[in-house]
Amino acid sequence: MTDERVQLGQGAGGELMQELLHGVLIPRIRRKTSEPPGIGLSADLLDDSASIRDLAFTIDGHTIWPLEFPGGDIGSLSVCGTVNDLAVVGAVPEALALSMVIEEGLSMDLLERISASIGRTSETAGVRVITGDTKVVEQGGVKGLITSTAGIGWRHPDLSTCIALSDPVGNNRPKGQSWLRDDAVRPGDSIILTGSVGDHGISLLSFREGYGFDTDLVSDVAPLVQLLGTSIKKGGLSSAKDLTRGGLSNGLNEWARKSNCSILVDETEIPLKGPVISACDMLGMDPFEIGNEGKAIIAVAEGMVDEVLKVVRSDPLGKDAMIIGRAMEGKPRVILETSIGGKRIMDPPYGDPVPRIC
């Protein structure tokens, strides 16, 4: 018996959260020491989705405040968070299950707008909400509305070919790899970033706190299903990851750690919008640790990267995509070549600098 208590930062996607997951939750929730090291996405991988044979399965909870913000709302966020988690492992999202916990007294108009946004975003993403659950709690029980969205999707029909193309000699992949896994980045892979980072977190923070530097900046919340689908069809992908809590820094560091390689990133190649740069300067925040909701990193075999980049850029959501770096043999860490010519380690974020951005 201790009087230890859960801390806010333990839910923020950084190092602190790893402690909560591995120290408290996972060992108790999953009693068996785990399944054999398979070729799928086992729970132990803590990848964006888990898999059972040809099916990928994932869930995401959303506690954002305010419920509507420039460029999106909790509804679009709920759909995109889940379909993106499916798309980045190489699944074609098919159906969603939606759990809503609503605060008594929530405006019915607002609930209608959010519901319509869920409908619109699902249609864009090519999925259907097929089942759900609704609870209403007393005032103060939740802040307006909390959603949890689970999703299922089937392995993309071209995924095996895509992975085979990433490794023509056939000795550079986890044996029998059947999904795009976080542990499958290989030395030599190039890293594509699909667009500018920090837009969602900074626009939300600015809107919420009234900083006023948000004139043109809106959340990037968007479903990456189409973009990932056409990239997989082109082939040569080793891995993909959407950049949410903890931002680019968290995504790259998870890759380095799980794939056991170094990742070298050229800072000057990372797309950043003006308002994000100014806001981060003013607030002393690192734009690479800010959360996004419509951006991904994609690791592609060197011989295929130009073709994949072309495909990514042909998608409206990937028009600003850049090759930002590459994976190398070496210690599992992310090395940033800075704009002034030096190098520094890009440490994984400890907590999220912007609380509750998703």
Added chain:
Amino acid sequence: MTDERVQLGQGAGGELMQELLHGVLIPRIRRKTSEPPGIGLSADLLDDSASIRDLAFTIDGHTIWPLEFPGGDIGSLSVCGTVNDLAVVGAVPEALALSMVIEEGLSMDLLERISASIGRTSETAGVRVITGDTKVVEQGGVKGLITSTAGIGWRHPDLSTCIALSDPVGNNRPKGQSWLRDDAVRPGDSIILTGSVGDHGISLLSFREGYGFDTDLVSDVAPLVQLLGTSIKKGGLSSAKDLTRGGLSNGLNEWARKSNCSILVDETEIPLKGPVISACDMLGMDPFEIGNEGKAIIAVAEGMVDEVLKVVRSDPLGKDAMIIGRAMEGKPRVILETSIGGKRIMDPPYGDPVPRIC
């Protein structure tokens, strides 16, 4: 623009909730007028789970307070709510996805106990939590902990035979029925109730409010996977339904409405525990409207009901099972033959008399 606001009773599983679902949420979330009337579990059926080919998919949110109560906790509730929704449509639950929204400052010991309960209950139910999401919100953002648990399961291998056995002449079922659906109860079917009703709601209410009549009464929260599985193996089932929010009354009325038949129930056959009867007398509550978490009703073709009852009673969770009534041609309503010899309509509950029991 109106200033209409969400009411507490709209999340309670009764008539009010139907208005919220059909008037506000569903038409907006599901833009297409719906899929063709299939043989599966379409979203339009609002059944306990939805289906895609051989896969059933469901989600349940849990906002119970207190987080631990006699006989269970939010962890066991989360697992049972979801696996039971899968089991009653005829699926064998395989995997769960767990979303937790934790309040900053929650005791780590309590979180550990709840996590361990999730682990234990999943093991008993034969499922694994394979993916999840964890958020931590500021104090006051949620009350302790809110969970949403999604589940997937595959069609029980004996389900087709089971359904065929329920209708030997082959003209009494929805054509090609492939799951146990709420709209598949047929005149002539007998109704099995797997045990006493009201235990969960009354024990929780008593514990929470300190009424003190709860000495021996504990929640009935339990996974019905085994019980339903062996019943399906025996065969002859038309439909099954777990009794949660709105209790027995809600379950029977949903059947009558969706299957378009009358259901005649003999009150004297409904198992009720002494403390539930006394509590309901004292508080002026209807025990048939109180929520449960480990009870189901099963509609079985007349010729098979004795055999199925035997199988149900051989399961520890079904030892008190009774045949409580039967379905008949007639208006979609539930008729209760009372203990004093009269008859009355058992109306569907309007809201839940015990707020937040699941």
